[in-house]
Amino acid sequence: MTGERTIGVGLIGTGFMGKCHALAWNAVAPTLATGLRPRLVHLAEADNTLARQRAGEFGFARATGGWRDVVSDPEVDVVSITAPNPLHAEMALAAFSAGKHVWCEKPMATSRADARAMREAARASGRVAALGYNYIQNPAIREMERAIRAGAIGRVNHVRLEMDEDFMADEDAPFAFKNGAASGYGALDDFAVHPLSLVWRLVGPVEAVVADQTRPYPSREGRAVETHEIASALLRLRGGASGTLGVNRAAWGRKGRIALQIFGSRGTIGFDQERMNEFQIFQRDGEARLAGFRTVLAGPVHEPYGRFVPAPGHSLGFNDLKVIEAGEVLAAIEGREARIVDFETGLAIEETIHAMARSHAEGRWIGVGEEN
Amino acid sequence: MTGERTIGVGLIGTGFMGKCHALAWNAVAPTLATGLRPRLVHLAEADNTLARQRAGEFGFARATGGWRDVVSDPEVDVVSITAPNPLHAEMALAAFSAGKHVWCEKPMATSRADARAMREAARASGRVAALGYNYIQNPAIREMERAIRAGAIGRVNHVRLEMDEDFMADEDAPFAFKNGAASGYGALDDFAVHPLSLVWRLVGPVEAVVADQTRPYPSREGRAVETHEIASALLRLRGGASGTLGVNRAAWGRKGRIALQIFGSRGTIGFDQERMNEFQIFQRDGEARLAGFRTVLAGPVHEPYGRFVPAPGHSLGFNDLKVIEAGEVLAAIEGREARIVDFETGLAIEETIHAMARSHAEGRWIGVGEEN
Amino acid sequence: MTGERTIGVGLIGTGFMGKCHALAWNAVAPTLATGLRPRLVHLAEADNTLARQRAGEFGFARATGGWRDVVSDPEVDVVSITAPNPLHAEMALAAFSAGKHVWCEKPMATSRADARAMREAARASGRVAALGYNYIQNPAIREMERAIRAGAIGRVNHVRLEMDEDFMADEDAPFAFKNGAASGYGALDDFAVHPLSLVWRLVGPVEAVVADQTRPYPSREGRAVETHEIASALLRLRGGASGTLGVNRAAWGRKGRIALQIFGSRGTIGFDQERMNEFQIFQRDGEARLAGFRTVLAGPVHEPYGRFVPAPGHSLGFNDLKVIEAGEVLAAIEGREARIVDFETGLAIEETIHAMARSHAEGRWIGVGEEN
Amino acid sequence: MTGERTIGVGLIGTGFMGKCHALAWNAVAPTLATGLRPRLVHLAEADNTLARQRAGEFGFARATGGWRDVVSDPEVDVVSITAPNPLHAEMALAAFSAGKHVWCEKPMATSRADARAMREAARASGRVAALGYNYIQNPAIREMERAIRAGAIGRVNHVRLEMDEDFMADEDAPFAFKNGAASGYGALDDFAVHPLSLVWRLVGPVEAVVADQTRPYPSREGRAVETHEIASALLRLRGGASGTLGVNRAAWGRKGRIALQIFGSRGTIGFDQERMNEFQIFQRDGEARLAGFRTVLAGPVHEPYGRFVPAPGHSLGFNDLKVIEAGEVLAAIEGREARIVDFETGLAIEETIHAMARSHAEGRWIGVGEEN
Known part of the structure; x- marks a missing residue:
């Protein structure tokens, strides 16, 4: 369809919550008729092979074993962070630095210091910073x-x-x-x-x-x-x-x-x-x-x-909550x-x-x- | 992803069940990791305008106000029939004639004669003929x-x-x-x-x-x-x-x-x-x-x-049952x-x-x- | 307490429902403060020994192995019939003949003829004829x-x-x-x-x-x-x-x-x-x-x-329903x-x-x- | 029935819990076939008139407006105390002094000192001292x-x-x-x-x-x-x-x-x-x-x-729990x-x-x- 506004999506992690984000990014436009339609651009997993497999299943265009590729991808506008909790802070900070919006699974971080740093980075970036409290x-x-x-x-x-x-x-x-x-x-x-x-x-x-x-x-x-x-x-x-x-x-x-x-x-x-x-x-x-x-x-x-x-x-169902989110x-x-x-x-x-x-x-x- | 096997999907009707089919066709590959990946090819509604709107929301490539366009589309392999019950028989017969697989909402028809004709056409076609008993x-x-x-x-x-x-x-x-x-x-x-x-x-x-x-x-x-x-x-x-x-x-x-x-x-x-x-x-x-x-x-x-x-x-949730179907x-x-x-x-x-x-x-x- | 109005109670049978009636006759005055206070007069069981034991437990004054003793007891005003169903008709008819009120467990009888005879006897007697539909x-x-x-x-x-x-x-x-x-x-x-x-x-x-x-x-x-x-x-x-x-x-x-x-x-x-x-x-x-x-x-x-x-x-509880009854x-x-x-x-x-x-x-x- | 062992019961109070005790004393022998059969001897309420009325309803032989009459009644073996909580201690101590068993509603008392005194009196008496935790x-x-x-x-x-x-x-x-x-x-x-x-x-x-x-x-x-x-x-x-x-x-x-x-x-x-x-x-x-x-x-x-x-x-039902108690x-x-x-x-x-x-x-x- 012509004239459609789209937004580039990056996904880091494809476990329980990663798949849940992927399903939500697939379903959100058909379900909610959002004006903005997600394009599934880039997906990161721990290694290239798994990343490629998941990208195929989830419908992402590109796959990588290195999450920084997602964050730095110029076609990516918003990054779903679903990696293990200790990694959230580094990833979120990198994403904000690259000017991306961030949708991060809870909890923010395993330390108060990291969580505070994330909050500060979000404030400074002016970008959307959402947590996965579905x-x-x-x-x-x-x-x-x-x-x-x-x-x-x-x-x-x-x-x-x-x-x-x-x-x-x-x-x-x-x-x-x-x-x-x-x-x-x-x-x-x-x-x-x-x-x-x-x-x-x-x-x-x-x-x-x-x-x-x-x-x-x-x-x-x-x-x-x-x-x-x-x-x-x-x-x-x-x-x-x-x-x-x-x-x-x-x-x-x-x-x-x-x-x-x-x-x-x-x-x-x-x-x-x-x-x-x-x-x-x-x-x-x-x-x-x-x-x-x-x-x-x-x-x-x-x-x-x-x-x-x-x-x-x-x-x-449970996954529908993520679509609403x-x-x-x-x-x-x-x-x-x-x-x-x-x-x-x-x-x-x-x-x-x-x-x-x-x-x-x-x-x-x-x-x-x-x-x- | 290269090497992926796909199947062309047509959808007739976009009401309660039509949307439900559309969501299922969007979600089935990411969820179930099916080997065959649906391509959303052609969607029919009662008029062209609504058809175009829905195609945009649901992610279909083409839209039409005439359901026969979907049935005759050579890129379409399987047709979802979700129009009102009195129309099921004619649509299904046309689809089988065109060599398509059919996924039709229940009940088959409003008359026993129509339902029997549908059963016969399905038998003769050798195609998949599935009803929406999710x-x-x-x-x-x-x-x-x-x-x-x-x-x-x-x-x-x-x-x-x-x-x-x-x-x-x-x-x-x-x-x-x-x-x-x-x-x-x-x-x-x-x-x-x-x-x-x-x-x-x-x-x-x-x-x-x-x-x-x-x-x-x-x-x-x-x-x-x-x-x-x-x-x-x-x-x-x-x-x-x-x-x-x-x-x-x-x-x-x-x-x-x-x-x-x-x-x-x-x-x-x-x-x-x-x-x-x-x-x-x-x-x-x-x-x-x-x-x-x-x-x-x-x-x-x-x-x-x-x-x-x-x-x-x-x-x-209810919609997940359609994905499984x-x-x-x-x-x-x-x-x-x-x-x-x-x-x-x-x-x-x-x-x-x-x-x-x-x-x-x-x-x-x-x-x-x-x-x- | 002087001036209290009482009514003499007979009980036939002390199984599931017999005990339930006995408990109800004991509890009805303290619970519901009925004007009429039951006196537990005469109890019948299949044999004298069991009858005496149950009379002791349930607080009845007299005990018998022959149910006709209860029906003919002049101090008995109302008879609880809880014996096996095939015996209901004979007992109820005898009780009405003796001018007693009858409270009989359901069903009335095992044959329509018996049930009808019971209904006729009840009509003719002018006495209370109640069934145990608690x-x-x-x-x-x-x-x-x-x-x-x-x-x-x-x-x-x-x-x-x-x-x-x-x-x-x-x-x-x-x-x-x-x-x-x-x-x-x-x-x-x-x-x-x-x-x-x-x-x-x-x-x-x-x-x-x-x-x-x-x-x-x-x-x-x-x-x-x-x-x-x-x-x-x-x-x-x-x-x-x-x-x-x-x-x-x-x-x-x-x-x-x-x-x-x-x-x-x-x-x-x-x-x-x-x-x-x-x-x-x-x-x-x-x-x-x-x-x-x-x-x-x-x-x-x-x-x-x-x-x-x-x-x-x-x-x-279940037994309370019988007290209300x-x-x-x-x-x-x-x-x-x-x-x-x-x-x-x-x-x-x-x-x-x-x-x-x-x-x-x-x-x-x-x-x-x-x-x- | 001859040869039956009985026990004389006194009841103080006839409100929610008083009635509940009365129902239990009436029902316990028929229900549980206890060897010991309660005789309902003496009941106390706030005034003589209400006491007489309740005695009639509950089946107690004697009634009084003064609770000490119950405690000192030589035919009373066990006293149910269901008066307001602030009175429990005085009543229980009096009952133990008179050699009675005590069945008292909870809580024991409104002060720790009173509750402790009750415990000591119970210990010293050698009598049964039970609380109403049904x-x-x-x-x-x-x-x-x-x-x-x-x-x-x-x-x-x-x-x-x-x-x-x-x-x-x-x-x-x-x-x-x-x-x-x-x-x-x-x-x-x-x-x-x-x-x-x-x-x-x-x-x-x-x-x-x-x-x-x-x-x-x-x-x-x-x-x-x-x-x-x-x-x-x-x-x-x-x-x-x-x-x-x-x-x-x-x-x-x-x-x-x-x-x-x-x-x-x-x-x-x-x-x-x-x-x-x-x-x-x-x-x-x-x-x-x-x-x-x-x-x-x-x-x-x-x-x-x-x-x-x-x-x-x-x-x-709720009242059955008191019968068991x-x-x-x-x-x-x-x-x-x-x-x-x-x-x-x-x-x-x-x-x-x-x-x-x-x-x-x-x-x-x-x-x-x-x-x-």
């Missing part, structure tokens, strides 16, 4: 946010947040990279940032925490486990609400649970990512004899569900209002888990952002 | 099928099938096309074929039926409603199982319910499409004190879930074993609802395929 | 009835009824009394009358049926099974609603499922006895973005829940309006299953009450 | 305990405990007794002790806590609210497990939620009191393709469910092993909430039992 894109979550802002449950006074999976639950599994300190804190980095990104949108930022971390299996294969699979925290949010947070990556039977309970002066809202196409709401108004939690199924009334399926109750990244690039977690907010979310880790070490309440 | 592609459904065949619930002796939505539930809505006899029977065509396609895969074909149909709202805007929004049937299946079927497109609050209960000599399986990423299974074996229905969340152990997301419990169509085109509902089976499924309609008229049991 | 006493069911009558879901146009347990599901179990024709039809007598009693209250009587019955296990220990563990029917109700009924006492994993779906012109109601303290309701009114099925937990707003527990959501029997005896299934209605419910059995034999629709 | 009596909870001890979920490493209702959720409600400091802490006394009693049985005692309390509505009718409707805590349990606790009596829509999640090295167990007849269990063993949480319905295999209903899945009190009186929370354990549970209150005041971890 759960906030769920139409169900968006409707919860809209409803809360419209007063559907009154003033929020309490939240309970959980995120649990079981990929670290097997006590007989060998020692893995994620058991070492180099991978970060453990469940805090891996999980806690997700419900925190949600509560940030739905209620607001966390101001102070007291936290605890534990290791269900202190050693594997004779090596001491350095990370904590389980973490819990008490929260105080801006605006006065209190809360709890529990995250557990050794929770047998949980596969993708991100459970929210949000209590307000006129109602309560609940959600669980394992059933991502629905949420529960109780509102105090109405006939007492017929009062109860409603299970609301996502549908076209909840934007942008209808861009995917015109019939309600037919379900979006890609649409928001494109909106941001076009200068329109966009629903993304930028590097400012992303840093604030990560400061929250640093505060939790410090609280665990010191056994006291810690203000988020409080300097060590 | 619910059978769900990894959860596939696992249920595998489990049943592996004896997980013993010999199946009874089934209960339901499909309900509420788009015809509003008694105050105006008279619509779907209220007229030209649209078919009503809930039987619209809905019943879906659970029947599922039970066909999971248990087997239906041999005899007795059925009833009702109209919750006999008239709209002073015009008599000719279709039946509600239909129910008793079933006898090949192999001896009995069953019930209930379909209702005036079922307030149901949005995409397709509920199955399958009872066997050693267990029971349950499923509801509104929570399409899970199913329930009870097996008689095991400790009685801890016995109960298990809720199984779909994950990478259930093929081809893992091609979409490597983590369990993260949810596929596209992959099966490609497999069939390549001559590999494919999980599709072909025109033979599709005709048999449609014969079942014709038998139901006749049973309703005559008040007695009718054998499926019994001639009028 | 599920209708559930505060959740009562609220559903109230709501339906108040128009909460508009005009009812369709129902789906299910009752399933698994006590006959084991194909390896020995031949039992319930496998022989002397026990009745099978799932029809055992189960179908329960959902029919509920739909009778909630919507109205069934006028015509077409039904099917099947045997999952045709023989046990080499003997032919004569009953049908599975039965299904299509229903037409007075007032124009249609429906389906499925009952299965070989349904692995179901323990006490009585599932109702009631569809109306303005909403839908659902219930499952396995979670007897809640029901679901969808109402078309209200904000579309937040519409969904509400799960209503029973509480003091739903009479007479509050007589048991003053806090909502704390759960009544005992209270209704007392109300009837005192001449007040009472919510019981009397012998007139009970006979009509049983005629429905006879019509189903005949429909199965003849393969056609049968009007309820139509003579053979 | 949730531990639930057959579902008992089975969870049995399963955990049998290793069904391996070594417990984490727990999440919640208890929520909404009777304090209405911000427009007037200032009530429970809003004043004289009533205690708030949600901690009212609620937290319940899940703590459960985790005590299921896992073990809590050793250290850090806690937070908040007031959703700081004032009512212009008066400052002194209690906290919401409390949260992090827990460290003996044996190394960590945990969280959240309690909220202003949680709109929650009616009787007591939710437990117990994570172990080989599985997970979940429970919610709002559906008190079921629990969920995931066990790592078994076929991965069919793995998931099982919903186990309580039945006769879970003692003593079968004493109430011989059929599984038919549901016990009454049976345990009788067992303790007869010198048999009994499942009760005695005054030793009850005091330890209450020390946990005192530690939480102190932690809230001091902003640090507090050891349970640590002296102020």
Whole structure:
């Protein structure tokens, strides 16, 4: 089609999140009818062979074993960074230097210093700097946010947040990279940032925490486990609400649970990512004899569900959230209002888990952002 | 990428199902890494302008207001037919005549004669003739099928099938096309074929039926409603199982319910499409004190879930089922074993609802395929 | 306490239902503060020793191995009949002859002739004649009835009824009394009358049926099974609603499922006895973005829940339903309006299953009450 | 019946819990066939008239407006104390002095000093001293305990405990007794002790806590609210497990939620009191393709469910738990092993909430039992 505006896309990494970005870049224009149409220009993987294979599958024009080729490619306008977390900072800084927009998977970095450097580079560049917090894109979550802002449950006074999976639950599994300190804190980095990104949108930022971390299996294969699979925290949010947070990556039977309970002066809202196409709401108004939690199924009334399926109750999937996120990244690039977690907010979310880790070490309440 | 094998795709229709096909043709190669890569060649809509707009959004190279242009396009190898049901037969026959493979939305046709003609044309052409019964592609459904065949619930002796939505539930809505006899029977065509396609895969074909149909709202805007929004049937299946079927497109609050209960000599399986990423299974074996229905969340152990997301419990969506179906169509085109509902089976499924309609008229049991 | 009015109670049978009656007679005054206080006078069991033991446990003053002693006891005013079904008719007739009120477990009898004789005797006696359809006493069911009558879901146009347990599901179990024709039809007598009693209250009587019955296990220990563990029917109700009924006492994993779906012109109601303290309701009114099925937990707003527990959501149990039923029997005896299934209605419910059995034999629709 | 052993019962208070005790004393012998049969001797209420009325309803022989009459009645062997919490200590001490067994509602007292005095008096008396923690009596909870001890979920490493209702959720409600400091802490006394009693049985005692309390509505009718409707805590349990606790009596829509999640090295167990007849269990063993949480319905295999209903899945109710508790009190009186929370354990549970209150005041971890 003539007259179509396009944008050149680079992708670094083709694992879980890399493929998810690739699918989103393929699907975003047909689904959301974005004015800006992605051209899949350049893809990087650890070696040339794998890179070429993935480029073929994903539909990228060029492939490389060296990620700097992507960053320096003049046809690339926006770079998806999905490489391992310790590499994020270097890649993002290089991309900003080359004048690219950046869409980086969370968490930003494995150190506060790196994350701050990334935030500074983003600020200086003037480019779009988005983080991969796709759960906030769920139409169900968006409707919860809209409803809360419209007063559907009154003033929020309490939240309970959980995120649990079981990929670290097997006590007989060998020692893995994620058991070492180099991978970060453990469940805090891996999980806690997700419900925190949600509560940030739905209620607001966390101001102070007291936290605890534990290791269900202190050693594997004779090596001491350095990370904590389980973490819990008490929260105080801006605006006065209190809360709890529990995250557990050794929770047998949980596969993708991100459970929210949000209590307000006129109602309560609940959600669980394992059933991502629905949420529960109780509102105090109405006939007492017929009062109860409603299970609301996502549908076209909840934007942008209808861009995917015109019939309600037919379900979006996990990958669809990334498509919506890609649409928001494109909106941001076009200068329109966009629903993304930028590097400012992303840093604030990560400061929250640093505060939790410090609280665990010191056994006291810690203000988020409080300097060590 | 050089050396890649491609296949030319034509698409007729860009509504609910047309967009769904378009998304699937875009996503199938990146997701499933099919050897054959679709090229989006030619798209038809009711008029040229809309056709061009959609071609731009969906990524098709050419657009037309005349569907025969797609069928006769020499670069097109396979045609997606998603136009209104009364047009299916003419389009499919033309496509087979032009030597194309056909992927047609269900139901095949609004008359038995047309459906039979389609079946004959498909046979004569030797081409792939697939129908859009995408619910059978769900990894959860596939696992249920595998489990049943592996004896997980013993010999199946009874089934209960339901499909309900509420788009015809509003008694105050105006008279619509779907209220007229030209649209078919009503809930039987619209809905019943879906659970029947599922039970066909999971248990087997239906041999005899007795059925009833009702109209919750006999008239709209002073015009008599000719279709039946509600239909129910008793079933006898090949192999001896009995069953019930209930379909209702005036079922307030149901949005995409397709509920199955399958009872066997050693267990029971349950499923509801509104929570399409899970199913329930009870097996008689095991400790009685801890016995109960298990809720199984779909994950990478259930093929081809893992091609979409490597983590369990993260949810596929409705559109992902079409991607899987596209992959099966490609497999069939390549001559590999494919999980599709072909025109033979599709005709048999449609014969079942014709038998139901006749049973309703005559008040007695009718054998499926019994001639009028 | 002086001045208290009391009523003498006789009990025949101390099995599942006998104990349930005994508990109800003990609990009804403390719970419901009935004006009339039961005195536990005389209990009959198959032999004197067991009778004495049960009388001690249940708090009855006298015990006998001969049920006629209870019926003829001048201090007994009301007789609970919980003996095996084939004995109901003789016992009830004797009790009416002796001028007693009768509270008899369902079904009335194993033959239509006996049931009719019981109905005639009840009419002639002028005494209270109540059947043990305790599920209708559930505060959740009562609220559903109230709501339906108040128009909460508009005009009812369709129902789906299910009752399933698994006590006959084991194909390896020995031949039992319930496998022989002397026990009745099978799932029809055992189960179908329960959902029919509920739909009778909630919507109205069934006028015509077409039904099917099947045997999952045709023989046990080499003997032919004569009953049908599975039965299904299509229903037409007075007032124009249609429906389906499925009952299965070989349904692995179901323990006490009585599932109702009631569809109306303005909403839908659902219930499952396995979670007897809640029901679901969808109402078309209200904000579309937040519409969904509400799960209503029973509480003091739903009479007479509050007589048991003053806090909502704390759960009544199965035995509490019998206490409420005992209270209704007392109300009837005192001449007040009472919510019981009397012998007139009970006979009509049983005629429905006879019509189903005949429909199965003849393969056609049968009007309820139509003579053979 | 001659030769029956009986025990004289006194009851102080006839509100929510008083009626619940009365129903239990009436039902315990018929239900559980206890060797010892309660005689309902003497009942006390705030005034003579109400006392007489309740005695008539509940079946007590004597009534009084002065509770000391009950305690000093020589025919009374065991006293049910269900008066307001501030009166428990005086009543229990008087009862022990008079040589009675005591069955007292929780919490023991509104001050630690009183609770300790009660514990000392119980010790000195040698009498049975039981607290009303009836949730531990639930057959579902008992089975969870049995399963955990049998290793069904391996070594417990984490727990999440919640208890929520909404009777304090209405911000427009007037200032009530429970809003004043004289009533205690708030949600901690009212609620937290319940899940703590459960985790005590299921896992073990809590050793250290850090806690937070908040007031959703700081004032009512212009008066400052002194209690906290919401409390949260992090827990460290003996044996190394960590945990969280959240309690909220202003949680709109929650009616009787007591939710437990117990994570172990080989599985997970979940429970919610709002559906008190079921629990969920995931066990790592078994076929991965069919793995998931099982919903186990309580039945006769879970003692003593079968004493109430011989059929599984038919549901016990809240009041039935008190009947089981009454049976345990009788067992303790007869010198048999009994499942009760005695005054030793009850005091330890209450020390946990005192530690939480102190932690809230001091902003640090507090050891349970640590002296102020």
